[in-house]
Amino acid sequence: MNAEARLAIAIFNGYPRASRENFDRTGVGHPHDFFADFLKRHLPEATVETWFVADTDQALPTGAGLADYAGFIWTGSDLTIYQDDDPRVTRQIELAREIFRVGVPSFGSCWGIQMAAVAAGGVVAKNPKGREWCIARDIRLTDAGRRSPLMAGKPECFDGFIMHLDEVTQLPPGATLLATGDHTHAQALEVKHDKGTFWATQYHPEYNLREMARLIAARAKPLTQEGFFEQEDAVAVFADKLEALAGNPGSAALREELTIGDDILDSVIREQELRNWVDHLVLPKAAGR
Numbered sequence: 001m002n003a004e005a006r007l008a009i010a011i012f013n014g015y016p017r018a019s020r021e022n023f024d025r026t027g028v029g030h031p032h033d034f035f036a037d038f039l040k041r042h043l044p045e046a047t048v049e050t051w052f053v054a055d056t057d058q059a060l061p062t063g064a065g066l067a068d069y070a071g072f073i074w075t076g077s078d079l080t081i082y083q084d085d086d087p088r089v090t091r092q093i094e095l096a097r098e099i100f101r102v103g104v105p106s107f108g109s110c111w112g113i114q115m116a117a118v119a120a121g122g123v124v125a126k127n128p129k130g131r132e133w134c135i136a137r138d139i140r141l142t143d144a145g146r147r148s149p150l151m152a153g154k155p156e157c158f159d160g161f162i163m164h165l166d167e168v169t170q171l172p173p174g175a176t177l178l179a180t181g182d183h184t185h186a187q188a189l190e191v192k193h194d195k196g197t198f199w200a201t202q203y204h205p206e207y208n209l210r211e212m213a214r215l216i217a218a219r220a221k222p223l224t225q226e227g228f229f230e231q232e233d234a235v236a237v238f239a240d241k242l243e244a245l246a247g248n249p250g251s252a253a254l255r256e257e258l259t260i261g262d263d264i265l266d267s268v269i270r271e272q273e274l275r276n277w278v279d280h281l282v283l284p285k286a287a288g289r
Helices: 017-026 031-042 063-067 087-102 111-119 143-147 209-218 220-225 232-247 252-258 272-286
Strands: 008-013 047-052 071-074 106-109 123-126 132-141 157-164 166-170 175-180 188-193 196-201
Touching: 008 031, 017 209, 031 047, 031 272, 063 087, 071 111, 071 272, 087 111, 087 196, 106 111, 106 272, 111 123, 111 166, 111 188, 111 196, 132 143, 132 209, 143 175, 157 209, 196 272, 209 220, 209 232, 220 232, 232 252
Parallel strands: 008 047, 008 071, 071 106, 106 196
Antiparallel strands: 123 166, 132 157, 132 175, 175 188, 188 196
16 A cells, blocks of 8 residues: 555535535535645645545445545434435434444444444434534533543633534443533543544634634524524624634734634634644554454
């Protein structure tokens, strides 16, 4: 296997085609691009591919083909993972199980943590507290998280970008809870299953403030229907303030009004989990260790 192949990373975009097309219509960025941007900055020598794994007309890598990769990244998705009669979902779960069997490391956010749990025998259900959106507040490291290389360099308590309705309700065998929160119990996991390791977060270290603002603006209707805003126009006002802070991160007034600090604005803090995954799992896999 040549050096280029050994540093190949595949990004699995879990959104169905219709949702991706809606992102394009509403000016929302695609999460696979956010991960690819990170890899371009942190691991420029890697070969990066994107697979649209919810598209049932796209063949997926299997067996020996999976072993040629140094790592896999799972994006979010607006599918529901516990609807086990949806082939867009079931093919992804089987892919995650095959990757566990092959032993290539994975990282995932949002849908990714749910995929890690379900593929290894855990349970995901609708969060009875409702949607967690924009920023997950006061994510706290567990004792295991303080010792975990995934969370190395993170503050013991921090905020993170988030947008989800479902949560991991039962950890699978071989899973370790690394971070937790008041709204969502499982905010970060390590899942060891078969030969593989899957590091995952419910929050989104790959997002930035500008992209979260655009996602919120595009989801004005559900955010209003769910009672977070009285009118859809208010969502646009809020999103505009997020955009303004993204353009002027030194604004003390906007930081105070929005209660946003360096853990959200500083990519060194925000992306620490991604760097840790590359450094502790991907590079050793590529080196054959």
